[in-house]
Amino acid sequence: MGILDTLGFSKLKEGLAKTREGLVGTVTRILTGAPKIDEDLLERLEESLIGADVGAGVAGEIMKGLRRRLKDTPPADVSGVLPLLQLEVTSQLAGSGPASADPFALPPARPYVILVVGINGVGKTTTIGKLARRYVAAGNKVLIAAADTFRAAAGEQLEIWAKRAGADIVIQKQGADPAAVAFDAVAAATARKTDVVIIDTAGRLHTRVNLMEELKKIGRVIAKQYPAAPHEVLLVLDASTGQNGLQQAKLFSAASGVTGIVLTKLDGTAKGGIVLAIARDMQLPVRYIGVGEGVDDLQPFSPADFTEALFQA
Numbered sequence: 001m002g003i004l005d006t007l008g009f010s011k012l013k014e015g016l017a018k019t020r021e022g023l024v025g026t027v028t029r030i031l032t033g034a035p036k037i038d039e040d041l042l043e044r045l046e047e048s049l050i051g052a053d054v055g056a057g058v059a060g061e062i063m064k065g066l067r068r069r070l071k072d073t074p075p076a077d078v079s080g081v082l083p084l085l086q087l088e089v090t091s092q093l094a095g096s097g098p099a100s101a102d103p104f105a106l107p108p109a110r111p112y113v114i115l116v117v118g119i120n121g122v123g124k125t126t127t128i129g130k131l132a133r134r135y136v137a138a139g140n141k142v143l144i145a146a147a148d149t150f151r152a153a154a155g156e157q158l159e160i161w162a163k164r165a166g167a168d169i170v171i172q173k174q175g176a177d178p179a180a181v182a183f184d185a186v187a188a189a190t191a192r193k194t195d196v197v198i199i200d201t202a203g204r205l206h207t208r209v210n211l212m213e214e215l216k217k218i219g220r221v222i223a224k225q226y227p228a229a230p231h232e233v234l235l236v237l238d239a240s241t242g243q244n245g246l247q248q249a250k251l252f253s254a255a256s257g258v259t260g261i262v263l264t265k266l267d268g269t270a271k272g273g274i275v276l277a278i279a280r281d282m283q284l285p286v287r288y289i290g291v292g293e294g295v296d297d298l299q300p301f302s303p304a305d306f307t308e309a310l311f312q313a
């Protein structure tokens with residue numbers, strides 16, 4: 001059912017260790033001590049889900065689904081609750097995953113334009129480097145646009161990633177108009193028959209309003225030249241910020257029509273339950289997850305792999 005290979009799966013399991021302890025560890029302890037499946041047990045399960053950054057709304061939905069499953073296929077004893085919970089969590093995540101069935105293949109449009117947004121420090125540039133490398137490895141011609149012209153070192157950092165990935169880069173001097181950089185990149189990609197353009201953006205400007213206005217402008221300017229673009233707007237969120245990620249998702253969705261989420265830094269946080277809150281509350285697919293700083297630590301998100309890694313001791 002999953003899409004990860006053995007190495008990827010063990011990396012995911014390792015990255016989810018703290019979330020597993022916080023979420024499934026607590027659930028398992030509650031189940032182990034319980035004599036029977038009753039209302040008291042179900043309430044304690046719901047509380048433990050809320051405590052693991054799943055969010056109250058989604059925890060309620062999971063419990064509703066779990067109650068239905070308990071009624072439809074009653075387990076012989078309390079130990080049968082955990083597999084049903086895993087099934088329910090998997091089904092809550094349905095719809096998440098990469099935009100193509102083949103996780104690092106590109107949908108047909110050429111050039112395929114991906115705009116990457118998110119607040120400062122969440123891992124946008126790193127994610128772009130990792131994605132670029134995967135697309136190059138799959139035989140694509142990749143162009144990265146350095147539209148974060150605000151932060152001094154942003155361009156250099158992106159150049160290093162582009163070189164490492166074997167991707168081209170369009171870069172202008174600090175302070176240049178980000179929308180112009182994006183426009184030039186899309187024009188160059190069209191002329192050079194590039195397969196994919198990935199646009200890096202600033203995470204911080206003088207004010208948040210400025211940032212949102214700038215993202216709107218980038219989107220407008222690209223669409224004027226190439227109406228179907230950007231084909232994907234990826235919002236990068238840092239998993240360790242937990243429920244705060246939901247606020248960011250609302251803010252960026254309103255400004256830039258987010259189409260998918262990349263959840264970074266799942267390694268080392270206990271707040272991995274936020275995946276559920278994002279996928280359900282925001283109705284946005286989680287496309288990729290970051291489980292480390294290395295170039296191979298960006299994984300396509302798979303609900304089946306994720307829950308298996310989470311629920312397996």
Ligand SMILES: Nc1nc2c(ncn2[C@@H]2O[C@H](COP(=O)(O)OP(=O)(O)OP(=O)(O)O)[C@@H](O)[C@H]2O)c(=O)[nH]1
Pocket residue numbers: 118119120121122123124125126127148151154202203204264265266267268289290291292293297
């Ligand atoms: N552990 C871990 N670290 C990550 C992951 N993704 C990114 N990082 C680290 O997070 C830090 C910030 O990453 P950047 O890619 O520079 O973040 P950014 O969003 O581009 O930041 P700004 O350009 O300042 O807005 C770096 O030290 C990355 O190595 C991840 O999945 N796991």
Ligand SMILES: [Mg+2]
Pocket residue numbers: 124125126148154200
């Ligand atoms: Mg950056």
